[in-house]
Amino acid sequence: MRVFVIAGEASGDKLGGALMAGLETLAPGIEWQGIGGPEMETKGLQSRFPMEELSVMGIMEVLPKYRHLKRRIAETAEAVVAMAPDALITIDSPDFCLRVARLAKQKRPDLKVIHYVAPSVWAWRPGRAQKMAQVVDHVLALLPFEPPYMEAAGMSCDFVGHPVVAEPRAGAAEAAAFREIHMIDAEQPLALCLPGSRRGEVKRLGPRFDEALMQLRDREPGLRVVLPTVRGVAGMVREMTARWPVPPIVVESAEDKRAAFAAADIALAASGTVSLELAANRVPMVIAYDASFLTWHLIWRMLRIDTVTLVNLVSETRAVPEFLGPDCKPREISGKMLEILETPSVRAEQIAAMEETMRRLGEGGASPGERAARSVLGFLEKNG
Known part of the structure:
Protein backbone atom coordinates (compact mmCIF):
# COMPACT_ATOMS: atom_id res chain seq x y z
CA MET A 1 0.00 0.00 0.00
CA HIS A 162 -8.03 12.27 21.53
CA PRO A 163 -4.24 11.90 21.87
CA VAL A 164 -4.35 13.27 25.42
CA VAL A 165 -5.61 9.88 26.66
CA ALA A 166 -2.40 8.18 25.46
CA GLU A 167 0.10 10.74 26.74
CA PRO A 168 2.35 9.64 29.63
CA ARG A 169 1.53 10.99 33.09
CA ALA A 170 3.55 11.26 36.25
CA GLY A 171 2.56 9.25 39.30
CA ALA A 172 2.48 9.97 43.01
CA ALA A 173 6.22 9.34 43.43
CA GLU A 174 7.15 11.88 40.73
CA ALA A 175 4.71 14.40 42.19
CA ALA A 176 6.20 14.00 45.66
CA ALA A 177 9.74 14.30 44.26
CA PHE A 178 8.78 17.50 42.43
CA ARG A 179 7.49 19.05 45.64
CA GLU A 180 10.60 17.95 47.53
CA ILE A 181 13.01 19.36 44.92
CA HIS A 182 11.23 22.72 45.00
CA MET A 183 10.76 22.69 48.79
CA ILE A 184 6.96 22.64 48.65
CA ASP A 185 5.40 20.96 51.69
CA ALA A 186 2.67 18.40 51.14
CA GLU A 187 0.19 20.74 52.88
CA GLN A 188 1.05 23.79 50.76
CA PRO A 189 -1.40 24.48 47.92
CA LEU A 190 0.29 24.33 44.51
CA ALA A 191 -1.19 26.23 41.55
CA LEU A 192 -0.34 25.88 37.87
CA CYS A 193 -0.21 29.11 35.86
CA LEU A 194 -0.81 28.43 32.15
CA PRO A 195 -1.17 31.67 30.17
CA GLY A 196 -0.75 30.04 26.74
CA SER A 197 1.99 28.93 24.39
CA ARG A 198 2.08 31.89 22.01
CA ARG A 199 3.95 35.12 22.72
CA GLY A 200 0.87 37.30 22.27
CA GLU A 201 -1.15 35.21 24.71
CA VAL A 202 1.59 35.21 27.34
CA LYS A 203 2.12 38.95 27.02
CA ARG A 204 -1.60 39.71 27.29
CA LEU A 205 -2.62 37.19 29.94
CA GLY A 206 0.55 36.88 32.04
CA PRO A 207 0.13 40.09 34.09
CA ARG A 208 -3.55 39.38 34.77
CA PHE A 209 -2.81 35.80 35.81
CA ASP A 210 -0.06 37.09 38.11
CA GLU A 211 -2.43 39.58 39.74
CA ALA A 212 -5.09 36.91 40.24
CA LEU A 213 -2.55 34.59 41.86
CA MET A 214 -1.22 37.40 44.08
CA GLN A 215 -4.76 38.02 45.32
CA LEU A 216 -5.20 34.30 45.93
CA ARG A 217 -1.92 34.25 47.86
CA ASP A 218 -3.31 36.95 50.17
CA ARG A 219 -5.93 34.40 51.26
CA GLU A 220 -3.62 31.38 51.00
CA PRO A 221 -0.19 32.64 52.18
CA GLY A 222 1.51 29.28 51.59
CA LEU A 223 0.50 29.15 47.90
CA ARG A 224 3.27 28.18 45.47
CA VAL A 225 2.98 28.69 41.73
CA VAL A 226 4.50 26.71 38.85
CA LEU A 227 4.47 28.00 35.28
CA PRO A 228 5.09 25.27 32.67
CA THR A 229 6.20 26.74 29.35
CA VAL A 230 7.44 25.71 25.91
CA ARG A 231 10.69 26.38 24.09
CA GLY A 232 9.32 29.08 21.80
CA VAL A 233 8.33 31.42 24.64
CA ALA A 234 10.50 30.16 27.51
CA GLY A 235 12.93 33.10 27.36
CA MET A 236 10.11 35.63 27.31
CA VAL A 237 8.34 33.88 30.21
CA ARG A 238 11.47 33.80 32.38
CA GLU A 239 12.18 37.47 31.72
CA MET A 240 8.59 38.52 32.38
CA THR A 241 8.08 36.46 35.55
CA ALA A 242 11.40 37.60 37.04
CA ARG A 243 9.69 40.98 37.52
CA TRP A 244 6.64 39.50 39.26
CA PRO A 245 6.44 40.26 43.02
CA VAL A 246 6.69 36.52 43.72
CA PRO A 247 8.23 34.80 40.66
CA PRO A 248 6.78 31.34 39.89
CA ILE A 249 8.79 28.17 39.38
CA VAL A 250 9.23 28.04 35.59
CA VAL A 251 9.58 24.54 34.12
CA GLU A 252 10.26 23.68 30.50
CA SER A 253 11.10 19.98 30.17
CA ALA A 254 8.38 17.42 29.49
CA GLU A 255 9.34 15.46 32.62
CA ASP A 256 9.08 18.51 34.89
CA LYS A 257 5.79 19.51 33.31
CA ARG A 258 4.28 16.05 33.89
CA ALA A 259 5.47 16.08 37.51
CA ALA A 260 4.04 19.58 38.07
CA PHE A 261 0.66 18.52 36.68
CA ALA A 262 0.63 15.50 38.96
CA ALA A 263 1.56 17.60 42.02
CA ALA A 264 -0.83 20.52 41.47
CA ASP A 265 -3.97 21.28 43.47
CA ILE A 266 -5.47 23.84 41.09
CA ALA A 267 -4.75 25.56 37.78
CA LEU A 268 -5.40 28.90 36.11
CA ALA A 269 -5.22 28.33 32.36
CA ALA A 270 -5.88 30.02 29.06
CA SER A 271 -8.61 28.34 27.02
CA GLY A 272 -7.46 25.57 24.70
CA THR A 273 -6.52 21.91 24.71
CA VAL A 274 -4.59 22.42 27.97
CA SER A 275 -7.94 21.91 29.73
CA LEU A 276 -7.83 18.29 28.54
CA GLU A 277 -4.27 17.86 29.86
CA LEU A 278 -5.46 19.15 33.22
CA ALA A 279 -8.48 16.85 33.09
CA ALA A 280 -6.25 13.87 32.33
CA ASN A 281 -4.35 14.68 35.53
CA ARG A 282 -7.55 15.49 37.47
CA VAL A 283 -6.41 19.03 38.30
CA PRO A 284 -9.35 21.36 39.09
CA MET A 285 -9.12 24.51 37.02
CA VAL A 286 -10.33 27.98 36.16
CA ILE A 287 -10.21 29.03 32.50
CA ALA A 288 -9.57 32.65 31.52
CA TYR A 289 -8.89 34.33 28.20
CA ASP A 290 -8.95 37.71 26.54
CA ALA A 291 -8.02 39.28 23.21
CA SER A 292 -8.04 42.74 21.70
CA PHE A 293 -11.42 44.48 21.73
CA LEU A 294 -11.96 44.03 17.99
CA THR A 295 -10.81 40.41 17.91
CA TRP A 296 -12.95 39.47 20.89
CA HIS A 297 -15.99 41.26 19.44
CA LEU A 298 -15.63 39.34 16.17
CA ILE A 299 -15.08 35.99 17.89
CA TRP A 300 -18.02 36.46 20.22
CA ARG A 301 -20.34 37.27 17.33
CA MET A 302 -19.30 34.10 15.47
CA LEU A 303 -19.39 31.69 18.43
CA ARG A 304 -22.23 29.16 18.33
CA ILE A 305 -21.63 27.69 21.81
CA ASP A 306 -22.00 28.98 25.36
CA THR A 307 -18.67 27.56 26.64
CA VAL A 308 -15.22 27.31 25.04
CA THR A 309 -13.78 24.76 27.48
CA LEU A 310 -13.48 21.26 26.01
CA VAL A 311 -14.05 19.59 29.38
CA ASN A 312 -17.44 21.31 29.58
CA LEU A 313 -18.30 20.43 25.99
CA VAL A 314 -17.26 16.78 26.09
CA SER A 315 -18.74 16.07 29.54
CA GLU A 316 -21.90 18.06 28.70
CA THR A 317 -21.57 19.95 31.97
CA ARG A 318 -20.52 23.46 32.86
CA ALA A 319 -18.35 22.37 35.79
CA VAL A 320 -15.28 24.38 34.74
CA PRO A 321 -15.71 28.13 35.35
CA GLU A 322 -14.69 30.55 32.60
CA PHE A 323 -13.70 34.23 32.66
CA LEU A 324 -13.60 35.35 29.05
CA GLY A 325 -13.15 38.69 27.32
CA PRO A 326 -14.52 41.54 29.47
CA ASP A 327 -14.97 39.07 32.37
CA CYS A 328 -11.26 38.21 32.50
CA LYS A 329 -10.72 40.10 35.77
CA PRO A 330 -8.17 39.08 38.43
CA ARG A 331 -10.45 39.62 41.44
CA GLU A 332 -13.22 37.42 40.09
CA ILE A 333 -10.72 34.78 38.95
CA SER A 334 -8.98 34.60 42.33
CA GLY A 335 -12.32 34.39 44.14
CA LYS A 336 -13.36 31.38 42.09
CA MET A 337 -9.97 29.69 42.60
CA LEU A 338 -10.32 30.15 46.36
CA GLU A 339 -13.81 28.61 46.24
CA ILE A 340 -12.46 25.56 44.41
CA LEU A 341 -9.61 25.15 46.90
CA GLU A 342 -11.87 25.47 49.94
CA THR A 343 -15.06 23.71 48.82
CA PRO A 344 -14.85 19.92 48.48
CA SER A 345 -18.18 19.66 46.65
CA VAL A 346 -17.02 22.10 43.93
CA ARG A 347 -13.78 20.14 43.47
CA ALA A 348 -15.72 16.88 43.33
CA GLU A 349 -18.04 18.25 40.64
CA GLN A 350 -15.10 19.19 38.45
CA ILE A 351 -13.30 15.90 38.95
CA ALA A 352 -16.47 14.00 38.03
CA ALA A 353 -16.68 16.05 34.80
CA MET A 354 -13.01 15.28 34.08
CA GLU A 355 -13.57 11.55 34.62
CA GLU A 356 -16.49 11.61 32.20
CA THR A 357 -14.49 13.63 29.68
CA MET A 358 -11.60 11.18 29.69
CA ARG A 359 -13.97 8.22 29.42
CA ARG A 360 -15.68 9.76 26.38
CA LEU A 361 -12.32 10.58 24.78
CA GLY A 362 -11.27 6.93 24.93
CA GLU A 363 -9.26 6.58 28.13
CA GLY A 364 -8.65 2.93 28.95
Whole structure:
Protein backbone atom coordinates (compact mmCIF):
# COMPACT_ATOMS: atom_id res chain seq x y z
CA MET A 1 0.00 0.00 0.00
CA ARG A 2 1.20 3.53 -0.83
CA VAL A 3 0.31 6.49 1.41
CA PHE A 4 1.16 10.17 1.04
CA VAL A 5 0.90 11.90 4.43
CA ILE A 6 1.21 15.60 5.36
CA ALA A 7 1.57 17.28 8.74
CA GLY A 8 2.37 20.97 9.15
CA GLU A 9 3.07 21.50 12.84
CA ALA A 10 4.26 19.69 15.97
CA SER A 11 0.83 18.54 17.14
CA GLY A 12 0.10 17.09 13.71
CA ASP A 13 3.49 15.38 13.66
CA LYS A 14 2.61 13.58 16.90
CA LEU A 15 -0.74 12.48 15.49
CA GLY A 16 0.97 11.39 12.28
CA GLY A 17 3.62 9.38 14.10
CA ALA A 18 1.00 7.48 16.12
CA LEU A 19 -1.12 6.88 13.00
CA MET A 20 1.87 5.60 11.02
CA ALA A 21 2.80 3.23 13.86
CA GLY A 22 -0.77 1.94 13.95
CA LEU A 23 -0.90 1.39 10.20
CA GLU A 24 2.46 -0.38 10.14
CA THR A 25 1.21 -2.75 12.84
CA LEU A 26 -2.01 -3.55 10.99
CA ALA A 27 -0.70 -3.39 7.41
CA PRO A 28 3.10 -3.81 7.37
CA GLY A 29 5.21 -2.68 4.44
CA ILE A 30 3.52 0.62 3.59
CA GLU A 31 5.39 2.91 1.19
CA TRP A 32 5.40 6.39 2.73
CA GLN A 33 5.92 9.76 1.11
CA GLY A 34 5.06 13.21 2.36
CA ILE A 35 5.90 15.94 4.85
CA GLY A 36 6.34 15.57 8.59
CA GLY A 37 8.53 16.15 11.59
CA PRO A 38 10.69 14.05 13.88
CA GLU A 39 7.87 11.81 15.16
CA MET A 40 6.90 10.79 11.62
CA GLU A 41 10.49 10.51 10.48
CA THR A 42 11.22 7.97 13.21
CA LYS A 43 8.41 5.86 11.72
CA GLY A 44 10.04 5.82 8.28
CA LEU A 45 8.98 9.03 6.52
CA GLN A 46 11.60 11.04 4.65
CA SER A 47 10.06 14.50 4.67
CA ARG A 48 10.19 16.22 1.30
CA PHE A 49 11.16 19.46 3.05
CA PRO A 50 11.30 20.63 6.68
CA MET A 51 7.85 20.64 8.23
CA GLU A 52 8.73 23.87 10.06
CA GLU A 53 8.31 25.76 6.76
CA LEU A 54 4.56 25.30 7.20
CA SER A 55 4.34 26.25 10.89
CA VAL A 56 3.27 29.85 10.38
CA MET A 57 0.15 31.53 11.76
CA GLY A 58 -1.47 34.89 11.26
CA ILE A 59 -1.58 37.27 8.32
CA MET A 60 1.59 39.14 9.25
CA GLU A 61 3.56 35.88 9.42
CA VAL A 62 2.10 34.36 6.25
CA LEU A 63 2.37 37.34 3.90
CA PRO A 64 6.20 37.42 3.61
CA LYS A 65 6.19 33.67 2.90
CA TYR A 66 3.14 33.59 0.64
CA ARG A 67 4.96 32.91 -2.63
CA HIS A 68 7.15 30.26 -1.06
CA LEU A 69 4.16 28.51 0.52
CA LYS A 70 2.23 28.67 -2.74
CA ARG A 71 5.19 27.03 -4.50
CA ARG A 72 5.36 24.34 -1.82
CA ILE A 73 1.65 23.65 -2.26
CA ALA A 74 2.12 23.14 -6.01
CA GLU A 75 5.23 20.98 -5.53
CA THR A 76 3.50 18.80 -2.96
CA ALA A 77 0.40 18.33 -5.11
CA GLU A 78 2.60 17.29 -8.04
CA ALA A 79 4.36 14.76 -5.79
CA VAL A 80 0.99 13.32 -4.73
CA VAL A 81 -0.09 12.92 -8.34
CA ALA A 82 3.23 11.33 -9.30
CA MET A 83 3.07 8.81 -6.44
CA ALA A 84 -0.56 7.81 -7.19
CA PRO A 85 -1.11 6.74 -3.57
CA ASP A 86 -3.90 4.59 -2.25
CA ALA A 87 -4.66 7.49 0.08
CA LEU A 88 -3.61 11.06 0.78
CA ILE A 89 -3.78 11.63 4.54
CA THR A 90 -3.66 15.28 5.62
CA ILE A 91 -3.27 16.14 9.29
CA ASP A 92 -4.69 19.42 10.58
CA SER A 93 -3.03 22.55 8.97
CA PRO A 94 -6.03 22.98 6.63
CA ASP A 95 -4.74 26.12 4.90
CA PHE A 96 -1.89 24.09 3.39
CA CYS A 97 -3.28 20.56 3.37
CA LEU A 98 -6.63 21.22 1.73
CA ARG A 99 -5.05 23.34 -1.00
CA VAL A 100 -2.73 20.44 -1.79
CA ALA A 101 -5.68 18.03 -1.83
CA ARG A 102 -7.67 20.29 -4.15
CA LEU A 103 -4.85 20.56 -6.69
CA ALA A 104 -4.10 16.84 -6.56
CA LYS A 105 -7.75 15.88 -7.00
CA GLN A 106 -8.05 18.08 -10.06
CA LYS A 107 -5.55 15.79 -11.79
CA ARG A 108 -6.59 12.56 -10.00
CA PRO A 109 -10.34 12.75 -9.30
CA ASP A 110 -10.29 9.21 -7.91
CA LEU A 111 -7.75 10.13 -5.21
CA LYS A 112 -8.96 9.14 -1.73
CA VAL A 113 -8.37 12.00 0.74
CA ILE A 114 -8.52 11.44 4.49
CA HIS A 115 -8.23 14.41 6.86
CA TYR A 116 -7.19 13.95 10.49
CA VAL A 117 -8.68 16.53 12.94
CA ALA A 118 -12.14 17.83 12.15
CA PRO A 119 -12.59 21.61 11.94
CA SER A 120 -14.44 23.01 14.96
CA VAL A 121 -17.55 23.86 12.97
CA TRP A 122 -19.62 23.19 16.11
CA ALA A 123 -18.02 26.32 17.59
CA TRP A 124 -17.81 28.75 14.69
CA ARG A 125 -17.77 29.06 10.87
CA PRO A 126 -19.97 26.03 10.06
CA GLY A 127 -19.40 26.59 6.34
CA ARG A 128 -15.92 25.13 6.65
CA ALA A 129 -17.32 21.59 6.63
CA GLN A 130 -19.06 22.06 3.28
CA LYS A 131 -15.91 23.60 1.82
CA MET A 132 -13.77 20.75 3.10
CA ALA A 133 -16.19 18.15 1.71
CA GLN A 134 -15.32 19.35 -1.80
CA VAL A 135 -11.93 17.64 -1.51
CA VAL A 136 -12.06 15.35 1.56
CA ASP A 137 -13.73 11.93 1.57
CA HIS A 138 -13.18 10.75 5.15
CA VAL A 139 -12.43 12.49 8.46
CA LEU A 140 -10.74 11.24 11.64
CA ALA A 141 -12.27 13.19 14.53
CA LEU A 142 -10.71 13.83 17.94
CA LEU A 143 -13.97 14.63 19.75
CA PRO A 144 -16.96 12.30 20.09
CA PHE A 145 -19.60 14.83 19.04
CA GLU A 146 -17.92 15.78 15.75
CA PRO A 147 -18.91 12.97 13.30
CA PRO A 148 -22.51 14.15 12.74
CA TYR A 149 -21.26 17.57 11.62
CA MET A 150 -18.89 16.02 9.09
CA GLU A 151 -21.46 13.49 7.85
CA ALA A 152 -24.04 16.25 7.35
CA ALA A 153 -21.59 17.92 4.99
CA GLY A 154 -21.19 14.74 2.93
CA MET A 155 -18.04 13.13 4.36
CA SER A 156 -17.74 9.88 6.27
CA CYS A 157 -16.23 10.33 9.73
CA ASP A 158 -15.05 8.22 12.65
CA PHE A 159 -14.31 9.37 16.18
CA VAL A 160 -10.85 7.90 16.89
CA GLY A 161 -10.09 9.33 20.33
CA HIS A 162 -8.03 12.27 21.53
CA PRO A 163 -4.24 11.90 21.87
CA VAL A 164 -4.35 13.27 25.42
CA VAL A 165 -5.61 9.88 26.66
CA ALA A 166 -2.40 8.18 25.46
CA GLU A 167 0.10 10.74 26.74
CA PRO A 168 2.35 9.64 29.63
CA ARG A 169 1.53 10.99 33.09
CA ALA A 170 3.55 11.26 36.25
CA GLY A 171 2.56 9.25 39.30
CA ALA A 172 2.48 9.97 43.01
CA ALA A 173 6.22 9.34 43.43
CA GLU A 174 7.15 11.88 40.73
CA ALA A 175 4.71 14.40 42.19
CA ALA A 176 6.20 14.00 45.66
CA ALA A 177 9.74 14.30 44.26
CA PHE A 178 8.78 17.50 42.43
CA ARG A 179 7.49 19.05 45.64
CA GLU A 180 10.60 17.95 47.53
CA ILE A 181 13.01 19.36 44.92
CA HIS A 182 11.23 22.72 45.00
CA MET A 183 10.76 22.69 48.79
CA ILE A 184 6.96 22.64 48.65
CA ASP A 185 5.40 20.96 51.69
CA ALA A 186 2.67 18.40 51.14
CA GLU A 187 0.19 20.74 52.88
CA GLN A 188 1.05 23.79 50.76
CA PRO A 189 -1.40 24.48 47.92
CA LEU A 190 0.29 24.33 44.51
CA ALA A 191 -1.19 26.23 41.55
CA LEU A 192 -0.34 25.88 37.87
CA CYS A 193 -0.21 29.11 35.86
CA LEU A 194 -0.81 28.43 32.15
CA PRO A 195 -1.17 31.67 30.17
CA GLY A 196 -0.75 30.04 26.74
CA SER A 197 1.99 28.93 24.39
CA ARG A 198 2.08 31.89 22.01
CA ARG A 199 3.95 35.12 22.72
CA GLY A 200 0.87 37.30 22.27
CA GLU A 201 -1.15 35.21 24.71
CA VAL A 202 1.59 35.21 27.34
CA LYS A 203 2.12 38.95 27.02
CA ARG A 204 -1.60 39.71 27.29
CA LEU A 205 -2.62 37.19 29.94
CA GLY A 206 0.55 36.88 32.04
CA PRO A 207 0.13 40.09 34.09
CA ARG A 208 -3.55 39.38 34.77
CA PHE A 209 -2.81 35.80 35.81
CA ASP A 210 -0.06 37.09 38.11
CA GLU A 211 -2.43 39.58 39.74
CA ALA A 212 -5.09 36.91 40.24
CA LEU A 213 -2.55 34.59 41.86
CA MET A 214 -1.22 37.40 44.08
CA GLN A 215 -4.76 38.02 45.32
CA LEU A 216 -5.20 34.30 45.93
CA ARG A 217 -1.92 34.25 47.86
CA ASP A 218 -3.31 36.95 50.17
CA ARG A 219 -5.93 34.40 51.26
CA GLU A 220 -3.62 31.38 51.00
CA PRO A 221 -0.19 32.64 52.18
CA GLY A 222 1.51 29.28 51.59
CA LEU A 223 0.50 29.15 47.90
CA ARG A 224 3.27 28.18 45.47
CA VAL A 225 2.98 28.69 41.73
CA VAL A 226 4.50 26.71 38.85
CA LEU A 227 4.47 28.00 35.28
CA PRO A 228 5.09 25.27 32.67
CA THR A 229 6.20 26.74 29.35
CA VAL A 230 7.44 25.71 25.91
CA ARG A 231 10.69 26.38 24.09
CA GLY A 232 9.32 29.08 21.80
CA VAL A 233 8.33 31.42 24.64
CA ALA A 234 10.50 30.16 27.51
CA GLY A 235 12.93 33.10 27.36
CA MET A 236 10.11 35.63 27.31
CA VAL A 237 8.34 33.88 30.21
CA ARG A 238 11.47 33.80 32.38
CA GLU A 239 12.18 37.47 31.72
CA MET A 240 8.59 38.52 32.38
CA THR A 241 8.08 36.46 35.55
CA ALA A 242 11.40 37.60 37.04
CA ARG A 243 9.69 40.98 37.52
CA TRP A 244 6.64 39.50 39.26
CA PRO A 245 6.44 40.26 43.02
CA VAL A 246 6.69 36.52 43.72
CA PRO A 247 8.23 34.80 40.66
CA PRO A 248 6.78 31.34 39.89
CA ILE A 249 8.79 28.17 39.38
CA VAL A 250 9.23 28.04 35.59
CA VAL A 251 9.58 24.54 34.12
CA GLU A 252 10.26 23.68 30.50
CA SER A 253 11.10 19.98 30.17
CA ALA A 254 8.38 17.42 29.49
CA GLU A 255 9.34 15.46 32.62
CA ASP A 256 9.08 18.51 34.89
CA LYS A 257 5.79 19.51 33.31
CA ARG A 258 4.28 16.05 33.89
CA ALA A 259 5.47 16.08 37.51
CA ALA A 260 4.04 19.58 38.07
CA PHE A 261 0.66 18.52 36.68
CA ALA A 262 0.63 15.50 38.96
CA ALA A 263 1.56 17.60 42.02
CA ALA A 264 -0.83 20.52 41.47
CA ASP A 265 -3.97 21.28 43.47
CA ILE A 266 -5.47 23.84 41.09
CA ALA A 267 -4.75 25.56 37.78
CA LEU A 268 -5.40 28.90 36.11
CA ALA A 269 -5.22 28.33 32.36
CA ALA A 270 -5.88 30.02 29.06
CA SER A 271 -8.61 28.34 27.02
CA GLY A 272 -7.46 25.57 24.70
CA THR A 273 -6.52 21.91 24.71
CA VAL A 274 -4.59 22.42 27.97
CA SER A 275 -7.94 21.91 29.73
CA LEU A 276 -7.83 18.29 28.54
CA GLU A 277 -4.27 17.86 29.86
CA LEU A 278 -5.46 19.15 33.22
CA ALA A 279 -8.48 16.85 33.09
CA ALA A 280 -6.25 13.87 32.33
CA ASN A 281 -4.35 14.68 35.53
CA ARG A 282 -7.55 15.49 37.47
CA VAL A 283 -6.41 19.03 38.30
CA PRO A 284 -9.35 21.36 39.09
CA MET A 285 -9.12 24.51 37.02
CA VAL A 286 -10.33 27.98 36.16
CA ILE A 287 -10.21 29.03 32.50
CA ALA A 288 -9.57 32.65 31.52
CA TYR A 289 -8.89 34.33 28.20
CA ASP A 290 -8.95 37.71 26.54
CA ALA A 291 -8.02 39.28 23.21
CA SER A 292 -8.04 42.74 21.70
CA PHE A 293 -11.42 44.48 21.73
CA LEU A 294 -11.96 44.03 17.99
CA THR A 295 -10.81 40.41 17.91
CA TRP A 296 -12.95 39.47 20.89
CA HIS A 297 -15.99 41.26 19.44
CA LEU A 298 -15.63 39.34 16.17
CA ILE A 299 -15.08 35.99 17.89
CA TRP A 300 -18.02 36.46 20.22
CA ARG A 301 -20.34 37.27 17.33
CA MET A 302 -19.30 34.10 15.47
CA LEU A 303 -19.39 31.69 18.43
CA ARG A 304 -22.23 29.16 18.33
CA ILE A 305 -21.63 27.69 21.81
CA ASP A 306 -22.00 28.98 25.36
CA THR A 307 -18.67 27.56 26.64
CA VAL A 308 -15.22 27.31 25.04
CA THR A 309 -13.78 24.76 27.48
CA LEU A 310 -13.48 21.26 26.01
CA VAL A 311 -14.05 19.59 29.38
CA ASN A 312 -17.44 21.31 29.58
CA LEU A 313 -18.30 20.43 25.99
CA VAL A 314 -17.26 16.78 26.09
CA SER A 315 -18.74 16.07 29.54
CA GLU A 316 -21.90 18.06 28.70
CA THR A 317 -21.57 19.95 31.97
CA ARG A 318 -20.52 23.46 32.86
CA ALA A 319 -18.35 22.37 35.79
CA VAL A 320 -15.28 24.38 34.74
CA PRO A 321 -15.71 28.13 35.35
CA GLU A 322 -14.69 30.55 32.60
CA PHE A 323 -13.70 34.23 32.66
CA LEU A 324 -13.60 35.35 29.05
CA GLY A 325 -13.15 38.69 27.32
CA PRO A 326 -14.52 41.54 29.47
CA ASP A 327 -14.97 39.07 32.37
CA CYS A 328 -11.26 38.21 32.50
CA LYS A 329 -10.72 40.10 35.77
CA PRO A 330 -8.17 39.08 38.43
CA ARG A 331 -10.45 39.62 41.44
CA GLU A 332 -13.22 37.42 40.09
CA ILE A 333 -10.72 34.78 38.95
CA SER A 334 -8.98 34.60 42.33
CA GLY A 335 -12.32 34.39 44.14
CA LYS A 336 -13.36 31.38 42.09
CA MET A 337 -9.97 29.69 42.60
CA LEU A 338 -10.32 30.15 46.36
CA GLU A 339 -13.81 28.61 46.24
CA ILE A 340 -12.46 25.56 44.41
CA LEU A 341 -9.61 25.15 46.90
CA GLU A 342 -11.87 25.47 49.94
CA THR A 343 -15.06 23.71 48.82
CA PRO A 344 -14.85 19.92 48.48
CA SER A 345 -18.18 19.66 46.65
CA VAL A 346 -17.02 22.10 43.93
CA ARG A 347 -13.78 20.14 43.47
CA ALA A 348 -15.72 16.88 43.33
CA GLU A 349 -18.04 18.25 40.64
CA GLN A 350 -15.10 19.19 38.45
CA ILE A 351 -13.30 15.90 38.95
CA ALA A 352 -16.47 14.00 38.03
CA ALA A 353 -16.68 16.05 34.80
CA MET A 354 -13.01 15.28 34.08
CA GLU A 355 -13.57 11.55 34.62
CA GLU A 356 -16.49 11.61 32.20
CA THR A 357 -14.49 13.63 29.68
CA MET A 358 -11.60 11.18 29.69
CA ARG A 359 -13.97 8.22 29.42
CA ARG A 360 -15.68 9.76 26.38
CA LEU A 361 -12.32 10.58 24.78
CA GLY A 362 -11.27 6.93 24.93
CA GLU A 363 -9.26 6.58 28.13
CA GLY A 364 -8.65 2.93 28.95
CA GLY A 365 -9.37 1.70 25.42
CA ALA A 366 -7.31 1.25 22.26
CA SER A 367 -4.85 4.06 21.58
CA PRO A 368 -6.00 6.88 19.26
CA GLY A 369 -3.22 5.94 16.81
CA GLU A 370 -4.53 2.38 16.52
CA ARG A 371 -8.14 3.55 16.23
CA ALA A 372 -7.18 6.04 13.54
CA ALA A 373 -5.31 3.32 11.63
CA ARG A 374 -8.32 0.99 11.77
CA SER A 375 -10.55 3.80 10.51
CA VAL A 376 -8.23 4.48 7.56
CA LEU A 377 -8.06 0.80 6.59
CA GLY A 378 -11.81 0.37 7.02
CA PHE A 379 -12.54 3.36 4.81
CA LEU A 380 -10.15 2.17 2.07
CA GLU A 381 -11.55 -1.35 2.15
CA LYS A 382 -15.09 -0.04 1.85
CA ASN A 383 -14.19 2.36 -0.94
CA GLY A 384 -11.94 0.17 -3.06
